[in-house]
Amino acid sequence: xxxxxxxxxxxxxxxxxxxxxxxxxxxxxxxxxxxxxxxxxxxxxxxxxxxxxxxxxxxxxxxxxxxxxxxxxxxxxxxxxxxxxxxxxxxxxxxxxxxxxxxxxxxxxxxxxxxxxxxxxxxxxxxxxxxxxxxxxxxxxxxxxxxxxxxxxxxxxxxxxxxxxxxxxxxxxxxxxxxxxxxxxxxxxxxxxxxxxxxxxxxxxxxxxxxxxxxxxxxxxxxxxxxxxxxxxxxxxxxxxxxxxxxxxxxxxxxxxxxxxxxxxxxxxxxxxxxxxxxxxxxxxxxxxxxx
Amino acid sequence: xxxxxxxxxxxxxxxxxxxxxxxxxxxxxxxxxxxxxxxxxxxxxxxxxxxxxxxxxxxxxxxxxxxxxxxxxxxxxxxxxxxxxxxxxxxxxxxxxxxxxxxxxxxxxxxxxxxxxxxxxxxxxxxxxxxxxxxxxxxxxxxxxxxxxxxxxxxxxxxxxxxxxxxxxxxxxxxxxxxxxxxxxxxxxxxxxxxxxxxxxxxxxxxxxxxxxxxxxxxxxxxxxxxxxxxxxxxxxxxxxxxxxxxxxxxxxxxxxxxxxxxxxxxxxxxxxxxxxxxxxxx
Numbered sequence: 001x002x003x004x005x006x007x008x009x010x011x012x013x014x015x016x017x018x019x020x021x022x023x024x025x026x027x028x029x030x031x032x033x034x035x036x037x038x039x040x041x042x043x044x045x046x047x048x049x050x051x052x053x054x055x056x057x058x059x060x061x062x063x064x065x066x067x068x069x070x071x072x073x074x075x076x077x078x079x080x081x082x083x084x085x086x087x088x089x090x091x092x093x094x095x096x097x098x099x100x101x102x103x104x105x106x107x108x109x110x111x112x113x114x115x116x117x118x119x120x121x122x123x124x125x126x127x128x129x130x131x132x133x134x135x136x137x138x139x140x141x142x143x144x145x146x147x148x149x150x151x152x153x154x155x156x157x158x159x160x161x162x163x164x165x166x167x168x169x170x171x172x173x174x175x176x177x178x179x180x181x182x183x184x185x186x187x188x189x190x191x192x193x194x195x196x197x198x199x200x201x202x203x204x205x206x207x208x209x210x211x212x213x214x215x216x217x218x219x220x221x222x223x224x225x226x227x228x229x230x231x232x233x234x235x236x237x238x239x240x241x242x243x244x245x246x247x248x249x250x251x252x253x254x255x256x257x258x259x260x261x262x263x264x265x266x267x268x269x270x271x272x273x274x275x276x277x278x279x280x281x282x283x284x285x286x287x288x289x290x291x292x
Numbered sequence: 293x294x295x296x297x298x299x300x301x302x303x304x305x306x307x308x309x310x311x312x313x314x315x316x317x318x319x320x321x322x323x324x325x326x327x328x329x330x331x332x333x334x335x336x337x338x339x340x341x342x343x344x345x346x347x348x349x350x351x352x353x354x355x356x357x358x359x360x361x362x363x364x365x366x367x368x369x370x371x372x373x374x375x376x377x378x379x380x381x382x383x384x385x386x387x388x389x390x391x392x393x394x395x396x397x398x399x400x401x402x403x404x405x406x407x408x409x410x411x412x413x414x415x416x417x418x419x420x421x422x423x424x425x426x427x428x429x430x431x432x433x434x435x436x437x438x439x440x441x442x443x444x445x446x447x448x449x450x451x452x453x454x455x456x457x458x459x460x461x462x463x464x465x466x467x468x469x470x471x472x473x474x475x476x477x478x479x480x481x482x483x484x485x486x487x488x489x490x491x492x493x494x495x496x497x498x499x500x501x502x503x504x505x506x507x508x509x510x511x512x513x514x515x516x517x518x519x520x521x522x523x524x525x526x527x528x529x530x531x532x533x534x535x536x537x538x539x540x541x542x543x544x545x546x547x548x549x550x551x552x553x554x555x556x557x558x559x560x561x562x563x564x565x566x567x568x569x570x571x572x573x574x575x
Binding site (some may be wrong): 005008009011012013015016018019020022023025026027029030031032033034037046087090091094097098099100101102105106107108109110111112113114115116117118119120122123124125126127129131132133134137140168171225226229231232235236239250253254257258263266267270273274277278280281284285 | 298299301302305306308309312313315316317318319320321322323325326334335337338339340341377380381382384385387388389392393394395400402403404405406407409410411413414415416417418419421422424442443445446447449450453503506507508509510514525528529532533540543544547550551554555557558559562
């Protein structure tokens with residue numbers, strides 16, 4: 001009997017094994033490499049020349065571009081996630097109600113999900129073109145603008161444009177999670193509340209918001225991780241420029257690793273980012289536990 | 293509910309959504325408008341939405357300039373191969389997680405969660421070095437579509453197993469058990485009873501994986517060099533990146549053509565996707 005149960009367990013692991021091996025091979029080895037490079041002197045062409053302790057980290061933290069990118073990553077993540085959750089919460093509340101054409105509205109809201117980030121970035125780059133872009137044209141038609149704004153020529157305008165694009169592409173996923181949350185609230189409790197004389201505003205504040213909180217937390221943490229790692233929008237629109245003024249950590253990492261050819265410091269940046277993501281993951285696990 | 297209230301609510305709802313919907317549709321309008329203009333109209337002052345002359349040849353010009361056919365075939369091949377590989381390892385794993393006595397199930401799930409949190413871009417340097425260290429066909433995995441496929445599949449496993457396992461758990465066991473009683477082997481019951489019932493979930497997972505691979509940028513940018521191997525996303529970005537003068541009408545024709553098929557598939561299947569994702573992501 002024991003032998004049979006043992007064989008069953010072994011069979012279960014046999015089914016899991018291929019997925020485990022593939023994931024481990026493609027994740028663990030690169031992770032190990034990054035760990036090794038981060039404490040090594042590495043040539044431009046990837047030759048490991050010796051152990052240097054934390055010198056790569058010191059070099060990275062001494063770079064003003066890195067420090068600016070770290071700070072900007074906070075702004076980027078905060079602004080995109082904050083904007084996304086606010087917009088998505090509103091959209092989810094509207095989409096939950098029954099109204100004429102709701103199916104169409106849902107399809108349209110979800111549309112940006114299907115477009116690759118790099119394609120969306122290209123289209124917005126062109127739309128915000130200073131001389132021929134339709135954004136300037138539209139704003140002029142509406143009388144909001146007189147001359148032309150060269151949006152992408154200065155970080156002060158380029159970065160907010162990138163944040164806006166970031167929010168727009170994150171709304172569909174977040175709306176989906178929040179809609180899932182809203183649909184898990186049974187309709188009867190609203191009926192009960194209204195029988196007890198609660199106004200709609202009251203039931204929103206005291207029923208919808210608290211019940212939705214867990215889902216909002218999950219949406220925030222998942223978005224923090226996605227947005228923190230989001231590379232294509234900024235890379236395609238400004239490549240971290242002009243004058244390094246729109247770098248976030250991922251674009252800085254890519255530039256240091258592949259443009260400037262400094263694998264050691266780039267590995268150090270990767271590890272700093274992994275530590276941040278790991279902290280966010282722990283937070284996510286805790287939030288999940290709280291819900292369960 | 294009275295008709296008047298429904299109409300009022302509908303107007304309010306559409307009004308509330310309209311700013312977002314305008315922003316969602318704006319890029320599509322820009323794509324369509326520019327893709328159909330000849331270059332002198334693209335550069336004309338002031339810019340207009342509607343083309344005076346329709347320049348359908350933008351699509352033909354773009355097709356040669358970007359080698360669109362080759363790039364589309366590369367994207368298609370890479371995405372299909374990555375999807376099949378991801379499913380081949382994820383379906384059995386999800387079955388074990390949902391149905392079998394799997395010691396260390398929680399550990400495995402947590403491992404998946406961690407891999408889900410790691411985006412390829414964080415590991416990009418290590419991924420490149422890994423590809424460079426694996427001998428493949430006379431060279432290494434760098435600049436091969438196989439390398440890209442392996443990485444795409446690996447990064448989609450977590451999502452696929454999660455989503456499939458949460459669907460599998462909703463399929464009643466009785467049907468399989470009834471088949472055993474009728475003399476079917478366990479494997480036979482899985483093949484004849486379980487998999488057909490699980491087909492919708494597998495299809496949804498396949499589509500999500502396919503779209504993710506089709507749209508991916510960072511790994512392809514890092515690994516692929518040879519123009520004949522570039523994916524569609526890379527090709528289109530290369531029409532813009534680092535160029536002194538950009539043929540925007542061709543670029544928009546390319547983005548439109550690259551985007552539309554996926555947008556259509558996505559829209560048709562959206563309802564199932566949303567159901568599946570809410571199950572997978574939240575439950």
